[in-house]
């Protein structure tokens with residue numbers, strides 16, 4: 001399935017892109033060379049177009065965890081580096097949990 005163009009994180013909707021131009025622009029603005037950038041002000045997540053699909057999913061979840069910490073305000077309460085560590089610790093297990101348990105995902109997303 002294609003990368004969703006928009007993802008709701010609580011009350012905010014983030015635009016998501018893996019286009020080179022968008023990611024390059026975010027890297028320049030954020031002064032980073034990361035595989036993913038979550039810009040809370042613009043509500044935009046950009047992913048490196050160089051990433052292979054599996055890595056892209058992990059980076060997307062990583063950036064979504066940053067968005068969750070932002071909307072909950074937890075990111076402001078943590079010491080420098082703690083939020084990043086939490087995102088790194090949780091990104092892989094969360095992707096694996098969701099991928100390895102499609103019935104769980106169906107159960108959780110049933111309306």
Ligand SMILES: [Zn+2]
Nearest residue numbers: 062066084087
């Ligand atoms: Zn991060």
